Amino acid sequence: MPSDAAPGGVVGPEQASRWAWDGTSRWYPRLLTDGVRVERCLDLRLAHRLLRGSAYADASRLARAPTGAFDEAASPLEPTPAASGRAQPVAATLFDVDDDGPGEGLPGPPVDAGGVARPGAAACVDEVALLDEAIAGSTHPGRLRLLVAAESAGALAAAEMHHAGVPWDTAEHDRVLTDLLGARSAGPRSTPEARPERMAALAAQVRAELDAPTLNPDSLPDVLRALRRAGLPATSTRSWELRGLDHPAIEPLLAYKKLSRLHSANGWAWLDRWVVDGRFRPEYVVGGVVTGRWGSSGGGALQLPRQIRSAVRADEGWSLVVADAAQLEPRVLAGLARDERMAAAGNGRDLYQGMVDARVVDERAQAKVGMLGALYGGTTGASAAVLPRIARAFPQALGHVEAAARAGERGEVVTTLLGRSSPRPGAAWAQVQADALDPDASRNAESRARAQTRAWGRFTRNFVVQGTAAEWALCWIAEVRRRLWRLGELDGPPGRAPEPFARRPHLVYFLHDELVVHTPTAWARVVEAEVRAAAAEAGRLLFGGFPVDFPLSVAAGRTYADAKG
Structure with a gap:
């Protein structure tokens, strides 16, 4: 290790194709700005978070270590000030480095703009060793190595997509907005006058139909009060509920809500803020x-x-x-559970149609709704009606998610294929469960505990599949x-x-x-x-x-x- 090495957050020999740094989002944007692409890296913060929380490595020193600098979240795509200095080579641990000659590094200031401490090069070297130890001593070292490598590669891709940008035609975006919303208003953005003409016309129509001349259609409380004054039993402004009401204000209100979503999420203000130089x-x-x-x-x-x-x-x-x-998720479930019949149903074709062809269900729509029920814990309606047939056809797949759900209901951790583990339910969850076990617990306390237990089971049921996907x-x-x-x-x-x-x-x-x-x-x-x-x-x-x-x-x-x- 060179004696003149300056402290920094990036370590690795110049000729190595893989680098270790405290956060891709801190360092890679500057390299990309200079036209430099990194082939592979080890993102220490992402790896630290994964391994610290993984049940595969829960006996490691890393899992038991007190909170430190690598537990701090890095700001996404944070620009890094230019600096100069020497880098320190990393020993061949998680990644095999063939050339251990020293190279130019990218040391930076000790803290970022948000005040989060930046580990120096020596701390990064120590962290690499700690991560490698955690993986080597884990129950599934091969899986964790792949997970860490994949997560780090994802961080590189995320920075590159930000750097390259999505090509955008601002004139076409403006045309679409004008066609759908009407002409752009010149009024201040925070006032009702900011509404484009079609939205303004719909707002006026809603006010007239509800006899509410000062109604703000963007205000949930205002709209609910106006609907109730008109004798409508509205409990929310969700579209499905509004469609069940019979009143001349409903159609323009639904049309307004649809245009308002576009205007607020991807309207002219969004275009001005997020699209620069056609990207x-x-x-x-x-x-x-x-x-x-x-x-x-x-x-x-x-x-x-x-x-x-x-x-x-x-x-x-x-x-x-x-x-x-x-x-994707049903196919991942087939692989997770090693359910060959379910995998065969989707081999080279639409999985849901394959389930129909295998006579698991009668219609493709039943296959879809039933599989969604299996993945998300559907217990009522069409999903519940078809689930027994799917369970008989694919017992390994359904057994896998059922086991994850039962583990969650017991407050246990579940883990994806490669080793990302679910969080444990918090203290409030435990207190509700404890209250229900009290000899003097009320029926309401028991009901709350059962509902909470089922909800956490639905979370863990889906966690193993969505996480592996x-x-x-x-x-x-x-x-x-x-x-x-x-x-x-x-x-x-x-x-x-x-x-x-x-x-x-x-x-x-x-x-x-x-x-x-x-x-x-x-x-x-x-x-x-x-x-x-x-x-x-x-x-x-x-x-x-x-x-x-x-x-x-x-x-x-x-x-x-x-x-x-």
Whole structure:
């Protein structure tokens, strides 16, 4: 270790293809700004969080250690000030480093803009050793190594998608808003005058029908009071409830609510704030949801409403390749439970139709609603009616989620395939359960405890499947990212994405089971094939030779709307 090494948050030899740093979101954006792509990394904060909470490693020193710097959450996509200094090489532990020569590092200030301490290089080296020890001593070291690698690769992909941005046609977005909402208002945004003309007209109609001239249709309490004054038994403004009411104000109110959602979520204010130089740059939070699904810290990155899909437009000479995984969670459940009959029902075809063909159910709609009930704990209605048939056909799959639900009801931890574990219910949960066990407990206390127990069981039932599906998606992202880069710089017109992606197909958007790639049009078919191959590889990584497949719906188009159909 060089004696002149400056403290910093990045460690690793210059020639190594894998780096360890305290947070990808802290360091990678600056490298991308300089046109530098990192092939692989170990995100110490993400790995620390995973291993500290995993039941596979609950006997490790890491699991028992007091809270420290690596437990602090890093800000998503935080820019890192430029600095200079020497990096410290990392020993070959979690990642095999072939060249241990020293290189230039990226040391930074000891705290970030939010006051969170940044570990120095020595602390990062110690953390790598602690993580490696936790994995080596775990009950499933191979699974945890894959989980840590996949989560770290996901962090790289998230930063790259933010850097490249989703190509956006602001003129088309403005046209869509004007067609649906009417002309944009010039009034201050915080006042009713900010409503575009069609929304303003609907608001006036609602006021007139309810004889409420000062009604604010964006205020839930105001609307409920006005509806009740009109003699309507409204308990909420949910659309399904409003549709059950008979009054001339209901139709314009429903129309207003629909336009208001678009205006508030993706209207002109959103366009002005989030689309810059023809790019929407999502701010992803990797592992932002307890199951491992990604979250978003702003801009509504995890929703692109149908109305504005035509505004997502590829650069001239480029296309968008959109890929959706079909029935991802049921297929993951088949692999988790090693249920061969369920896997066979979806082999190379629509899983729900396969269930019909296997005479498990009579109609595709029954298969879908029944499987949703199995995954989310449906106990009433159409779901409950069909569940016994699915349980008889696929006893291993249904037994797997039932076991997870029972564990949750007992307050126990459940774990995904690769090792992400659910949190334990909190002190309030335990108190409700204790109150119900009191000899003098009331029926209400017992009822509350039963309801709480069932609710936590529904959570753990879905946790194991949704979390493992998130792991499949991480492996898919990592493999797509690797394959796209391997294609190299392609012939054709350069796109408007910044380097290092100006002449390369690159990921621009991700949503749970969907990926969007921006590619030169001439290479769209090649990209489609690589995305499909990556899905198959993700399945192999998680489930080995077990015969469960992950078919994709893949299409290319100039706009997101074209590709989605």
